[in-house]
Amino acid sequence: MRTRDENKEAAIREKALKMIVKEGFDGFSMQKLARAAGVSPATIYIYYKNREDLLNSLFNEIHKVFIANALENFSPGLSLEKGLWLQWKNRLGFILANPAHFFFLEQFRHSPLINHKDISNSEFKENMKGFCINAIKRGELARMEPEIFWAVAYGPFYSLVKFHLQKKSMMGNDFKITDHKLKQVLKMVLTALKP
Amino acid sequence: MRTRDENKEAAIREKALKMIVKEGFDGFSMQKLARAAGVSPATIYIYYKNREDLLNSLFNEIHKVFIANALENFSPGLSLEKGLWLQWKNRLGFILANPAHFFFLEQFRHSPLINHKDISNSEFKENMKGFCINAIKRGELARMEPEIFWAVAYGPFYSLVKFHLQKKSMMGNDFKITDHKLKQVLKMVLTALKP
DNA sequence: TTTGTAAGTGAACGAACGTTCATTTATCTT
DNA sequence: AAGATAAATGAACGTTCGTTCACTTACAAA
Numbered sequence: 458m459r460t461r462d463e464n465k466e467a468a469i470r471e472k473a474l475k476m477i478v479k480e481g482f483d484g485f486s487m488q489k490l491a492r493a494a495g496v497s498p499a500t501i502y503i504y505y506k507n508r509e510d511l512l513n514s515l516f517n518e519i520h521k522v523f524i525a526n527a528l529e530n531f532s533p534g535l536s537l538e539k540g541l542w543l544q545w546k547n548r549l550g551f552i553l554a555n556p557a558h559f560f561f562l563e564q565f566r567h568s569p570l571i572n573h574k575d576i577s578n579s580e581f582k583e584n585m586k587g588f589c590i591n592a593i594k595r596g597e598l599a600r601m602e603p604e605i606f607w608a609v610a611y612g613p614f615y616s617l618v619k620f621h622l623q624k625k626s627m628m629g630n631d632f633k634i635t636d637h638k639l640k641q642v643l644k645m646v647l648t649a650l651k652p
Numbered sequence: 653m654r655t656r657d658e659n660k661e662a663a664i665r666e667k668a669l670k671m672i673v674k675e676g677f678d679g680f681s682m683q684k685l686a687r688a689a690g691v692s693p694a695t696i697y698i699y700y701k702n703r704e705d706l707l708n709s710l711f712n713e714i715h716k717v718f719i720a721n722a723l724e725n726f727s728p729g730l731s732l733e734k735g736l737w738l739q740w741k742n743r744l745g746f747i748l749a750n751p752a753h754f755f756f757l758e759q760f761r762h763s764p765l766i767n768h769k770d771i772s773n774s775e776f777k778e779n780m781k782g783f784c785i786n787a788i789k790r791g792e793l794a795r796m797e798p799e800i801f802w803a804v805a806y807g808p809f810y811s812l813v814k815f816h817l818q819k820k821s822m823m824g825n826d827f828k829i830t831d832h833k834l835k836q837v838l839k840m841v842l843t844a845l846k847p
Numbered sequence: 848t849t850t851g852t853a854a855g856t857g858a859a860c861g862a863a864c865g866t867t868c869a870t871t872t873a874t875c876t877t
Numbered sequence: 878a879a880g881a882t883a884a885a886t887g888a889a890c891g892t893t894c895g896t897t898c899a900c901t902t903a904c905a906a907a
Contacts, residue, residue, distance in 0.1 A: 458853040483678035567762040612807030649844035653882040
């Protein structure tokens, strides 16, 4: 039998991502994608059941890569400060290196497409759970619901990231994240989380 | 001359909002909208130049209403705690009363449609600026960049809101905001913002 | 070298897309 | 009551949509 041309699938996924980021889900079509990737429309249906399947597959893969990157060098035994800093840096590094991937994830997450899915990564959950328990034991973290922890520990970080990625952020400024600013916010967040 | 039927435009806007929230921008079409609103496709073009104009108009109006609601009873002279609490409560009240409006705003904001626009409300900016200056003078707030203030003061709040609106939030729980939890997070945020 | 089979194709399907247009309808001014 | 005019319409425009299908191509096993 004929062997699959891996370049074809890679081209399909890459062009799909770019098209969605530039034109949104309504500007994205299978025929345009085929043209952009240099394949026949029918070829796409060898790799994916249909349009929705392609979009879901794209989201799943990118989300997995994102989480894996966030957990790089992470261990639940790290101190709250070191662990949080590492995760922030990991995430920021990925986002700045792959802004299109992040735009895609955010666009997907905030669209109705997300309703047909169940996003959750048990490896990630286990890590975070252990991380919190250890921090509480060590007296670095007050006892609180996981969602509240997440909101305080990651909400400010992601707000900063979004300002960074916008041309004009809120006040008309051109805000850019620096290590110094990130450290400044980390200190504030750690103060908030302290028992 | 014949007079405009205001019910028609209201129906168009309402059905457009619902369709977009349920089916996304790619599930939304002018012909489906006309059918849902009980008008002719051509009628929509009396009120809006084209599809993009309709979407922009919808976003502008809803965003304006949202900001106006957030500023209700607000004054830059309020203490940091009172002012922040009021804004959180205003926003939460609106979002819970009009979840579809919030979904629409978020979906639009995270789509490429937002690139063609310039979101900024000078009345809101003036209010926030005065609010911060006063809080700094009073010693309730450390001096910091506006984006950092926003990230710490509103990032956690919006994270909570998003958990509340999801069926299964992160850890598989069914998280719901209560006044008590909101106050708990407010205390944490105020601690972080203190000089 | 033949053969089986999955990969890959271009053309085509009916349906739906955004938008326009000739026409009718309702209301204001006279 | 007549005339003017903008609102409103249904049908239609050409285009593009997601998907399928009959067919060709390339490669592994025989």
